[in-house]
Amino acid sequence: MMKLGLMIIINKLITRICKLFGKNGSVYPGYIIYDVLRQKKILEKIKYPRYVIAVTGSSGKGSTTDLINHILTDNGYDVCYNKNGSNGVLAATTLILNNCNIRGEFLHEVLLLECDERHLKLIFGENKMTHLIVTNVTRDQPARNGDPDIVFNDILKAIGNETKLIINADDPLVNRLTYLYGNDRITYGVAKTKDSYLKSSIEAVDYAYCPRCYKKLIYDYYHYGHIGNYHCPSGDFKRGNVDYEVTDVSFEEHRIKINGDDIYLNKDVLYAVYYTLAAYALCNYIGVSKEDLKKAINGDKLSTKRGKVRELDGRKLTMLETKNENNLSYYQSLRFIKNQKGKKTIILGFDNVSRRYQFNDLSWLWDVEFELLNDKNIDKIFIIGRFRYDVLTRLSFANIDKKKLVLIDDLNELIKKVKSDSVGDIYTMVCFDMTANILKLIEDDENEEN
Amino acid sequence: MKKIKIAHLYYDLMNLYGENGNVRYLVDKLEKQGFDVTLYFLTVDDKIDFNEYDFYYMGTGSEDNKKIVLQDIIKYKDDIREAIDKGKFFLITGNSIDLFGKHIEELNGEIIETLNVFDYSVKEEDFRIVGEQFYRVPFIDYKVIGFQNRNSVINGYEKPLFDIVKGTGYKPNDKKEGILKKHFWGTYLLGPILVRNPYLTDYLVEEICKYLDIPYKEMANDVSYRAYHEYLKNFDIDEI
Numbered sequence A: 001m002m003k004l005g006l007m008i009i010i011n012k013l014i015t016r017i018c019k020l021f022g023k024n025g026s027v028y029p030g031y032i033i034y035d036v037l038r039q040k041k042i043l044e045k046i047k048y049p050r051y052v053i054a055v056t057g058s059s060g061k062g063s064t065t066d067l068i069n070h071i072l073t074d075n076g077y078d079v080c081y082n083k084n085g086s087n088g089v090l091a092a093t094t095l096i097l098n099n100c101n102i103r104g105e106f107l108h109e110v111l112l113l114e115c116d117e118r119h120l121k122l123i124f125g126e127n128k129m130t131h132l133i134v135t136n137v138t139r140d141q142p143a144r145n146g147d148p149d150i151v152f153n154d155i156l157k158a159i160g161n162e163t164k165l166i167i168n169a170d171d172p173l174v175n176r177l178t179y180l181y182g183n184d185r186i187t188y189g190v191a192k193t194k195d196s197y198l199k200s201s202i203e204a205v206d207y208a209y210c211p212r213c214y215k216k217l218i219y220d221y222y223h224y225g226h227i228g229n230y231h232c233p234s235g236d237f238k239r240g241n242v243d244y245e246v247t248d249v250s251f252e253e254h255r256i257k258i259n260g261d262d263i264y265l266n267k268d269v270l271y272a273v274y275y276t277l278a279a280y281a282l283c284n285y286i287g288v289s290k291e292d293l294k295k296a297i298n299g300d301k302l303s304t305k306r307g308k309v310r311e312l313d314g315r316k317l318t319m320l321e322t323k324n325e326n327n328l329s330y331y332q333s334l335r336f337i338k339n340q341k342g343k344k345t346i347i348l349g350f351d352n353v354s355r356r357y358q359f360n361d362l363s364w365l366w367d368v369e370f371e372l373l374n375d376k377n378i379d380k381i382f383i384i385g386r387f388r389y390d391v392l393t394r395l396s397f398a399n400i401d402k403k404k405l406v407l408i409d410d411l412n413e414l415i416k417k418v419k420s421d422s423v424g425d426i427y428t429m430v431c432f433d434m435t436a437n438i439l440k441l442i443e444d445d446e447n448e449e450n
Numbered sequence B: 001m002k003k004i005k006i007a008h009l010y011y012d013l014m015n016l017y018g019e020n021g022n023v024r025y026l027v028d029k030l031e032k033q034g035f036d037v038t039l040y041f042l043t044v045d046d047k048i049d050f051n052e053y054d055f056y057y058m059g060t061g062s063e064d065n066k067k068i069v070l071q072d073i074i075k076y077k078d079d080i081r082e083a084i085d086k087g088k089f090f091l092i093t094g095n096s097i098d099l100f101g102k103h104i105e106e107l108n109g110e111i112i113e114t115l116n117v118f119d120y121s122v123k124e125e126d127f128r129i130v131g132e133q134f135y136r137v138p139f140i141d142y143k144v145i146g147f148q149n150r151n152s153v154i155n156g157y158e159k160p161l162f163d164i165v166k167g168t169g170y171k172p173n174d175k176k177e178g179i180l181k182k183h184f185w186g187t188y189l190l191g192p193i194l195v196r197n198p199y200l201t202d203y204l205v206e207e208i209c210k211y212l213d214i215p216y217k218e219m220a221n222d223v224s225y226r227a228y229h230e231y232l233k234n235f236d237i238d239e240i
Helices: A002-020 A028-036 A061-074 A089-098 A148-156 A270-285 A290-299 A327-339 A388-395 A411-421 A432-449 B020-032 B063-086 B094-100 B198-211 B223-234
Strands: A051-056 A079-081 A110-114 A131-134 A164-168 A185-190 A218-224 A227-231 A244-250 A255-258 A261-264 A308-312 A315-321 A344-349 A378-384 A405-407 A425-430 B003-009 B036-042 B055-058 B089-093 B103-105 B111-113 B121-136 B144-155 B162-166 B179-181 B184-187
Touching: A002 A028, A002 A089, A028 A089, A051 A061, A061 A079, A061 A110, A061 A270, A061 A290, A089 A110, A131 A270, A148 B063, A164 A270, A185 A270, A218 A327, A244 A270, A255 A270, A261 A290, A270 A290, A270 A327, A308 A411, A308 A432, A315 A327, A315 A432, A327 A425, A344 A388, A344 A411, A378 A388, A378 A411, A388 A405, A388 B223, A411 A432, A425 A432, B003 B020, B020 B036, B020 B055, B020 B198, B063 B094, B063 B111, B089 B094, B089 B198, B094 B144, B094 B184, B144 B223, B198 B223
Parallel strands: A051 A110, A051 A131, A079 A110, A131 A164, A164 A185, A185 A244, A315 A425, A344 A378, A344 A425, A378 A405, B003 B036, B003 B055, B055 B089, B089 B184, B103 B121
Antiparallel strands: A218 A227, A244 A255, A255 A261, A308 A315, B103 B111, B121 B144, B121 B162, B179 B184
């Protein structure tokens, strides 16, 4: 206990020092405790509160966590959560120790963590989590994660008998949890929408076969990737009915229905439907009434952090942060752009595939359904970044009019070219580092204009 | 117009790394040569006739999917060997080459019999081999580029397709990689290697033309050639 107290004090001290030096300090203290002082089991010694809620999956976990925090806080719960999005074991160590007293007792009623899917097992030993949401498991950063089966098997290592599961049943890979575990659980899913489809133009789905008998799953419809409504022809496995279901998706009105109740959608994309549904299901499961849920989501609306909207030269510019090596992140951005009205100009490309590692595998470009850019309302597509010729090669196979494709060799020329050579609303579909670069170019341009 | 049939094998299981790029690029190149190309997507429970098609492609899959494929493809082992001996074209990329050796030794020591087309054995490891690769190949001057991400190694094979310039061979510290027999090419390189290596694809297309007895036409360089050169420049690697 003495040692635990000492570690908590060290963690808090280092956090203060980081802040004194103007650093965020969300990871470094945890690094000292976990890696340098080799306290790998320290999180197992904490006396956790009544609710320990983890949200994991390949995408959507940050937005789901934000909305759960919003709902629970609105309903009077005392929530501690990783709002800056640092979601590995070092960040979790920092956060948890900073919110304990020296006896190792956690000081809030709810610990809510967005967790990296490969780190979940390092953060929580068995039976530490009271609730676990698994949003989806899809191909994502393969240089780090390997394949989706590896990710799923890692998630399994953190699940104990007591963990209540909140399962996205539309994802057959995640839905395996329903037969692998006898735990208390609820399921959620989205009914067919106007964007659902029967067959994608690229067959790059991450999960196509029944996990029990290896027959090919039959889909009634897909939402994206392998997410949809499916069943095994042998009757061994299916999405089936879910406990919480979204119907009547209206992006125009920012509305969905969850089990018949009208619920506000703070972003007009499908992934927002999923994070709203997951947050609603979890909060209702732990006791927030439907009335209180509606008040929290519909009354006190949560703004979104993604899809920032600005202006460039009097034209609307929407920045869609889009993750490399994740074809479904691109799909959602492409689908969003496709659904927008009027003339459009796109900016896409990257200097580095990842900010987490040096590898630059480019194969995923062929898993992205760039064919969705074959749209008569698209005026120009500006291709930027170090791998622009690889991107252009891929786009030249996407049935897009070649006259629309513009290579930008010098990024400093981008804004000038966009202004002079294109029309319509502008959409950037780039990863984090390039978002910052483009923002800087826009700000420089604004300063020049002034 | 000369017909050519391409079989994309287990397209819905072995498709982890943009594998569709290979067949799309190849179809485009063959059409430019004047072929009437038909692409067939074949998978578990389809009847795959290894006499029927001229070119067979299989890509990388998850470890679970690889084993689903093995259960299905094993019944064709004699047909596959015969097709290779006849000179049919095979491009087998990523961990699908694990299926063409004698057996796979799993992490727990269990041995799984595989197609036994080639005399090598595969061992699954508890580490992954990940990274950019730069190879030499005897047929062309230009280097071959690509990426590996795997957890298996090959032992006991001696007819390599590639020499390693920078990267990993059959196993760590090996300087050879790939499987070569007549028109069978196997490699741990994953994803759209034909797109990434337009000069290698030109050679392959020329070989296909020879095999099917039509004159090869020089093709204009499209943007994929520029992408190849820029990539090497990015990594500061000589082209030749």
